[in-house]
Ligand SMILES: NC(=O)C1=CN([C@@H]2O[C@H](COP(=O)(O)OP(=O)(O)OC[C@H]3O[C@@H](n4cnc5c(N)ncnc54)[C@H](O)[C@@H]3O)[C@@H](O)[C@H]2O)C=CC1
């Protein structure tokens with residue numbers, strides 16, 4: 001495995017490329033954007049950082065899909081981000097066209113890549129890429145849960161005054177305000193989080209996590225990029241290293257959690273062929289209700305997608 005393409009050289013795409021280069025895991029990262037000079041500029045800037053930060057990964061920028069030929073992994077970040085007052089779902093008509101077009105162009109030059117989708121609204125854009133690619137669903141999935149749990153872990157680390165490194169957490173559902181952080185599956189160095197924080201404080205953190213993307217949009221006028229970029233790069237690393245790490249990712253369900261034909265955040269094992277396994281948690285009734293509500297919301301956005309004229 002040695003070639004990764006990142007589509008979109010904006011805030012998230014440039015960060016994914018830069019973090020990946022720092023991991024020094026792949027021979028080549030190609031950054032593609034309709035703004036070719038922006039892609040070339042950001043790739044060149046990152047490449048000029050190589051001797052300072054000690055990596056060999058070669059970065060190049062382009063607007064030409066021929067340069068993405070034979071990519072092992074493609075990370076799609078192309079599309080518009082939201083502005084204050086918007087929901088991720090408001091991006092659908094613009095981003096559905098972009099993600100579909102990008103995926104088709106990628107598939108003209110790479111036979112069997114793994115595609116990681118980042119563009120929003122995430123769950124439905126992952127479906128769009130899956131549909132446009134014709135790839136097996138084990139090779140097309142979305143980044144959201146690593147970011148959402150990272151926010152949850154950061155808020156908990158602040159509240160408990162501990163390192164975020166020691167907080168382990170799982171989260172399910174769509175990448176929106178209906179996402180389902182799981183306190184029952186949250187530990188601090190093996191200690192159940194519920195033994196370390198009051199129910200009231202934990203509820204407030206769960207609520208803040210659900211709205212975590214919006215909090216940053218409000219602060220910055222556009223959406224986040226450092227943690228999202230690092231999260232996508234972490235998925236790439238698990239695949240390249242064939243590590244079988246378990247992360248919450250947006251995956252196509254084939255009967256798991258009693259659902260079919262829907263892309264939703266669930267724990268998956270990520271290895272060199274993509275999703276090796278989807279892990280089914282033994283949810284209690286309240287958790288299952290929350291997951292069903294989140295799935296219903298994703299289905300509503302799917303209906304909007306099905307009604308769009310993408311061609
Ligand atoms: N899944 C997640 O957790 C997250 C998702 N996002 C989403 O990622 C997407 C990108 O966000 P940012 O990087 O902040 O936006 P940005 O505006 O900084 O960058 C987007 C880039 O996409 C490029 N682009 C647009 N159409 C294209 C096309 N047809 N082909 C190639 N490139 C194209 C633009 O020229 C621009 O450089 C947004 O949809 C945003 O909502 C952002 C953060 C987290």
Ligand SMILES: O=C([O-])CC(=O)C(=O)O
Pocket residue numbers: 081082088120147175212213214216217223224228
């Ligand atoms: O909030 C947004 O629009 C971008 C995103 O998905 C996130 O940062 O979680």
